[in-house]
Amino acid sequence: MIKTRILDLPVQSDVHAHAHHQLIVGLEGSADFEVEGISGAVNRLQACLVPGHRWHAFSGRGPNHMLILDLHSDQPGHGGSENDGLVRLFDAPRFVRLDQRMQGLLDFAVQVLGSEEAAESPMAWHLGGVLLHGLHDRLFSTPVPLSSAAAIDLEKLEAHVRENLERAISVPELATFACISSSHFHHLFKQVSGLTPHQFVLKIRLEQATSMLTGSTMPVAEVASRCGFSSQSALTHAVRRATGKTPKRLRSLA
Incomplete structure (x- = not known):
């Protein structure tokens, strides 16, 4: 019944x-x-x-x-x-x-x-x-x-990434946080989110960096550091690839 x-x-x-x-x-x-x-x-x-x-x-x-x-x-x-x-x-x-x-x-x-x-x-x-x-x-x-x-809670994973944005975040770390073996995590995560774990973390880094660039006068180098990019040039490359604009240009249009 x-x-x-x-x-x-x-x-x-x-x-x-x-x-x-x-x-x-x-x-x-x-x-x-x-x-x-x-x-x-x-x-x-x-x-x-x-x-x-x-x-x-x-x-x-x-x-x-x-x-x-x-x-x-x-x-x-x-x-x-x-x-x-x-x-x-x-x-x-x-x-x-x-x-x-x-x-x-x-x-x-x-x-x-x-x-x-x-x-x-x-x-x-x-x-x-x-x-x-x-x-x-x-x-x-x-x-x-x-x-x-293999239950993956994207909201909790995103919160974990945002709380640790300033440092490197590895796939094994995300797998451990989700209580899933590293060997299965990458495939399952792609099924659930449509992104690889690396793309997921980069997306969050870019969202935060864009928000800081357009909403503050913080130096670009400091934005890069706070968002987990290895250097100002790494941030510039990532922003240009995602938006077609440099951080300076993005800020001027805000």
């Missing part, structure tokens, strides 16, 4: 456990989840799979709408049903990246579950099954499933 509904999660942290398995996906906003020491963000890009009877903590990051699917695997007549295969999804806590196909299903879910009556309709039940089967295929039909060990 699958129950599908939309809830707003409270900002105040809560902790509980329940017998049924649960899938949580963000339709609007985001929330933080932790299941037996495995933590991550839940939003339009990443879902959380909580096995039954597992204690989990959660809190919303401000206003949010979460799609909640409960899979009751202990219902009478469950044995031998097609839901048996879905239980494999919940053999361990997982954070799963959602691909473009799943995004389309979520858009449809918002339309279908727009009222309390719709949430109790047969369509909602079938929609829950489609979403769970889609995740099952996503995890077990691809060579590199994005399981809990």
